[in-house]
Amino acid sequence: MRFARNDIPDIADDYVLGLLETAQAEEVEAALPHDAQLKAAVAASRERFLPLDTAAEPVATDTLLWQRIETALPAQPGPGARPKPAPANDNPGAKAGHGWRTTAIAAMAASVLLVAGLAASLMRTVDPVVVAVLLNEAGEVQAVVEDFGNENATVRLLADFEVPSDKTIEVWTLPSKDTGPVSLGLLDGIRSARLAGPALPRPKDNQLYEITLEQAGGSPTGRPTGPILAKGYAQLPR
Amino acid sequence: MxxxxxxxxxxxxxxxxxxxxxxxxxxxxxxxxxxxxxxxxxxxxxxxxxxxxxxxxxxxxxxxxxxxxxxxxxxxxxxxxxxxxxxxxxDGRRETVIEDVEAVQEQESSDAIMAAWHRLDRNSRLYGCLEALDEKKKRGILMAYVGGYSHGEIAGRLSLPLGTTKSWIRRGLTALRECMA
Structure with missing residues (x-):
């Protein structure tokens, strides 16, 4: 609803003081994002009264309260968030699923273009079943995996990676939660490669692919243990 | 700051x-x-x-x-x-306390409201402008902001009719805005 301009300072004060009925307060909250004058009046009212709160004598807090808060925090979603799969990483230090904030819209748009371009170029040869664009935590495109579903996959690296001499890049996919992450193979050096992985079910839309940094020779446990360099979800070429 | x-x-x-x-x-x-x-x-x-x-x-x-x-x-x-x-x-959860506890809490709440007032920086504009209001206007505004009281609750506690309370608080808030502008 749109409030009469003359009433805005009064409404803002009543809202900030908590004097509005619940329904009226909800109307104010609904109007706030679209009504710059109301927003400014509420902001000014808050600032006027804030010293009454910031002068309050703090009570002692205990860490239990923080722990309750922290355990209830959801992962940060972002614009265009996709559902998150189970983390495909055994290494608690790698904090899979945490910090993988959904990427900037610009990065997503770039990925879509990239996928479209790749799909177009691949029309000339054998089509992969799925293409996954792998992004780093900052949402930058790092690599593209094309999975042909016939135990062959290719990885194209699109960024520079620093790989110490005793480490190697390993490529993973998560065919299902029950299977858990499965290695598609190791990269020989830091370059794009064709991988001959194990026989797996035909790759699906939204299947997770990721590359991690593992010790030379590959993960000792058969599951990802090192930091995730990039990850992304498969898309079916159209 | x-x-x-x-x-x-x-x-x-x-x-x-x-x-x-x-x-x-x-x-x-x-x-x-x-x-x-x-x-x-x-x-x-x-x-x-x-x-x-x-x-x-x-x-x-x-x-x-x-x-x-x-x-x-x-x-x-x-x-x-x-x-x-x-x-x-x-939502009414404050009203679920049993009565004798309520009386004690009422006193504590009143103390908390006055404590908020006394802890306010004397040199702040908010302090000066609230201080310039009539006692009942100041009190009503503090009860609303600090104690979260509704118009009806303030009217009851200040022993004023509801309509009178609303207009007092309204005038107090307008005066406060003008004073702090």
Whole structure:
């Protein structure tokens, strides 16, 4: 609803003081994002009264309260968030699923273009079943995996990676939660490669692919243990 | 003060980016005060902690929506706690306490409201402008903001008719805006 301009300072004060009925307060909250004058009046009212709160004598807090808060925090979603799969990483230090904030819209748009371009170029040869664009935590495109579903996959690296001499890049996919992450193979050096992985079910839309940094020779446990360099979800070429 | 405001703004931006330590820093800096503010409204300490717990989750999930057109980042954080506390008492949970406990809490609430007034910086414009109001207007405004009382509750406690109370508070708030402008 749109409030009469003359009433805005009064409404803002009543809202900030908590004097509005619940329904009226909800109307104010609904109007706030679209009504710059109301927003400014509420902001000014808050600032006027804030010293009454910031002068309050703090009570002692205990860490239990923080722990309750922290355990209830959801992962940060972002614009265009996709559902998150189970983390495909055994290494608690790698904090899979945490910090993988959904990427900037610009990065997503770039990925879509990239996928479209790749799909177009691949029309000339054998089509992969799925293409996954792998992004780093900052949402930058790092690599593209094309999975042909016939135990062959290719990885194209699109960024520079620093790989110490005793480490190697390993490529993973998560065919299902029950299977858990499965290695598609190791990269020989830091370059794009064709991988001959194990026989797996035909790759699906939204299947997770990721590359991690593992010790030379590959993960000792058969599951990802090192930091995730990039990850992304498969898309079916159209 | 400006540096501090910048800090809260930066911390909110970090929260929006998924940095839990940023939320922890807000908690460490403000939780004790936020619980006190919530407790003035909801009365009971455990309810106040519940309010602050929910508020911190909301701060986390809504941090990306904050921008400076909504006022200071610190004010935004306090507003989230205040709104949750006010919603709780509007839902009637404050009224569920048994009567003799209520009498004790009424006195404590009155003390808390006066304590908020006395702790206010004497040199602040808010103090000076509230001080310039009639006692009942000042009292009504403090009961609403600090104690989270409704018009009806204030009318009852000041022994004034509801309509009179509403117009007193309205005039007091208008005078306060003009004084602080």
């Amino acid at each position: 400006d540096g501090r405001a910048d800090t809260f703004e930066t911390l909110l931006a970090a929260c929006a980016g998924g940095d839990r330590m940023a939320l922890r820093r807000i908690f460490d800096a403000e939780a004790g005060r936020l619980i006190a503010v919530a407790q003035r409204i909801v009365r009971r300490r455990e309810l106040a902690e519940e309010v602050v717990q929910e508020a911190f989750i909301r701060i986390w999930t809504h941090a990306h929506q904050y921008d400076s057109s909504q006022g200071s980042a610190r004010g935004w954080i306090y507003a989230i706690v205040r709104n949750r506390a006010l919603n709780l008492v509007r």
